[in-house]
Amino acid sequence: MSKWTTAHIPDQSGRIAVITGANTGLGYETAAALAVKGARVVLAVRNVEKGKAAAERITAATAGADVTVQELDLTSLQSIREAAEQIRAAHDRIDLLINNAGVMVTPKSTTKDGFELQFGTNHLGHFALTGLLIERLLPASGSRVVTVSSNGHKYPAPIRFDDLQWERSYSRMGAYGQSKLANLMFTYELQRRLAGTNTIAAAAHPGASRSELGRNAPLPIMVLFAPFMPIQQSAAMGALPTLRAATDPGVLGGQFFGPSGIGELRGHPKVVVSNDRSHDVDAQRRLWAVSEELTGVTYPIG
Template sequence: MSKWTTADIPDQSRRVAVVTGANTGLGFETADALAAKGAHVVLAVRNLDKGKEAASRITAAHPSADVTLQELDLGSLESVRSAAAELRATHDRIDLLINNAGLMYPPKGTTGDGFELQFGTNHLGHFAFTGLLIDRLLPAPGSRVVTVSSIGHRLNAAIHFDDLNWERSYHRVAAYGQSKLANLLFTYELQRRLASHGTTVAVAAHPGGSDTDLMRHLPSGLQFAMPVLRPLFQSAEMGALPTLRAATDSGVLGAEYYGPDGPGGLRGYPKLVPSSDQSHDVELQHRLWTVSEELTGVAYPA
């Protein structure tokens, strides 16, 4: 299929979609498109005021949209557990879990639980959130967990098991690469564990080079060059298409990865794309999974 767009999203009526980081950028565009197709969309956001603004924008554009808010700070395991408990109390089933929220290239810092910001938020927060909601996804035929990775999973990326929190040294680009590689390792291992259930699949997507608020922590040299580089990037609306295709295209299979079809995967329409050889390392997937359960205290059901 060429030039897949939001027009190709099938009817999402009676489906429940939870989208993390849905108040802006890629998450907002994802939530907006799903709501436009009839899904009940939960905007899982850290800042409720910004979430309310996003919900108002969606309902203004689509008056019949069914949108609710859920407070969620992926950098706090307490918040993750609280949000998951509230969603479990209000939803017997979840059809789509879109793990979209994230940080890119922030200054060195830690989450409230002491994890490096990017690894703790981009990977561990979503790992725990998914694990706490997985039994709401399993009863829903055709349900999906879509985790947003990045072409950055190839950039100086490795899982530094000897220093996951970058306490000895910190390189913001490499730390981002670690977190995005972790997103893929998680997706592929999750799919392996879900395969026997036959109802839920785990897939991944990346937005290419999208001009969003995620760029706010770019190193100074790149910020200086952005006026020249910006034409290489695409809009958040285009950047959300791989996630939307991974979430709704009937032909999607577990452990697939979707991204833009243009040169270097920076821009274009969504298609099935390859990820790094390292992301398919089964031993690495197993090891990261075990460490993630230990660090978060969230054990997935057998």
Template sequence: MSEKWTTANIRDQRGRVAVVTGANTGLGYETAKALAERGASVVLAVRNVEKGEQAAARMTGDVTVQALDLTSLDSVRTAAAALRSRLDRIDLLINNAGVMYTPKQSTHDGFEMQFGTNHLGHFALTGLLLDLMLPVLGSRVVTVSSVGHRIRAAIHFDDLQGERSYGRAAAYGQSKLANLMFTYELQRRLATHGTTIAVAAHPGISSTELSRNSPAALRLPLSRLAPLLAQTPAMGALPTLRAATDPAVLGGQYYGPGGRNEAKGHPRLVTSSPESYELAVQQRLWAVSEDLTGVKFPVVQAEQSSFPPDHGGHA
């Protein structure tokens, strides 16, 4: 397959059902749009239903909208119940929605906003929908991380909610590191089932609304540099789309742009930080996430193994 993987490489998706969070704008919109154009039945899982309906109207194909507020576990449970009532299967769950560099604030359940939205909300949603995926051969959970997972890379178990010390960038980095650790531990648990895989992706540096909470001192420089450093949302969505649709993808892999420093370019297999592969931390994070969300997955902890570093490297 060509190194310059594009939406033209996406195979026919007819008969497949995809749920994409945060799909009314940016990366999620481009991801959902491309899947719908290839024939998938796509559900836009969004906080603002009106904006979701407007986004759906701009897409071609079978596209519907589901209300989902990842900052509220009640909303996550309600959305999961609604999806379970209307769908008999899910082929693709794409955990794309996220917040970045928010000021210190909490979710409805009292979690730090970035950790609660980016990680815990998606953790809960995945756990509540996974039994719609396990019977489906070839189904995938794709979780969107970020190059920011390397920023002060650690899961601060002694202060997960940033109550003693809070920094926007560090909190974002923790949430994106959690996305990867969740993916790797989920894949380890899924491996014995042989039907569903968990994969991660990141968009590099993309021009989206996600950076709107950047500190004021950075906004103007970033806006001026964006045309040089950033790629379009359509390009930024390609790693997610490849992770979701490329037949060669393996569980536990991580896809990102192939250019310098993974900032932009066509998607390829990449590696995450050494910290992201720490098995004991992955398993501790999983246990803590189950306790915080009250969601138990229909897959059990697997035996320890060297996975996923054996699946890492570059394509």
């Protein structure tokens, strides 16, 4: 299938999709496309007012759309636990969990629990949320966990197990790359643990897409990425790899989707290959164990 689009999304009627960071950009486009196809969509967002505005835009555009808003702050384990409890109370099953929210190249700072902000938000927050919701996914036939990574996972450095929180030194791009590499390693280890269940794990990346993700970038990084600005694709196009990973009936557990163009910067989604570091099984297992220890969340699988 050379040019997969939202037209290829099967009917999603009766399916429940939880999407983090869905009030803007890629997450919003993902939510809107799933709502058009009949899914019951939960916008899991930090800013509830912005979430409500996004829900209103979706329902105004799609007659009969079923969209609700759930407060979720991925920088707070307490908020994650409260959100998961409320989602579990509202839904006896979840068909799609899309771990989309993220931060990029932020100044050195920490989450409310003291984790480096990018690693804590992009990886640990989603690790905890997925673990707290997994029991709602397991009974649902064809359920999926889709985690959004980035070309940034190719940053030339492994996971810094000896300094995960970047306390000795800090690099905005290095910390971002670590968090996106962690997203993929989490996906591959999760898929291994899901073997034999109704649920699969997949990953996606949007290539070079217009969104608010780079709003924290300092001037030197903006200058570095300036040559790519003219070729950035729309957020709607950038959301297609996520949507394909979430809905294409042919998706296999552990697959990674990204744009099909040169450098995976733009284009229609296809299966792509992540770097060798992301496939280091020992590192995946070590990251999983550390993530359980840091978040206090353990999974009832594997």
